[in-house]
Amino acid sequence: MEIIESVSFASFLPRDKKQPYVLFSIKKLDILKILLMVLWKTKSIDNKKYIALSVKIDEIGKMLGGWNGQLSKQNSPYKGEK
DSSP, X not given: OHHHHHHXXXXXXXXXXXXXXXXXXXXXXXXXXXXXXXXXXXXXXXXHHHHHHHHHHHHHHHHXXXXXXXXXXXXXXXXXXX
């Protein structure tokens, strides 16, 4: 729930204010990955469900990582200048 809230909030902020919320979402997603792995290791969910959820979580992680990368470039003090 916190991931959805943070991403939603970031989407309405100006670009220079978004990155902390995106980073928070990435951290929460990493925690979700760990909890999912614990469920799988303890055999609380089967392989099929684990794989299906892992694929979706990985897709979300790639999206958040891409968003963070764009924000990092935009907020860089160097802006491609040497």
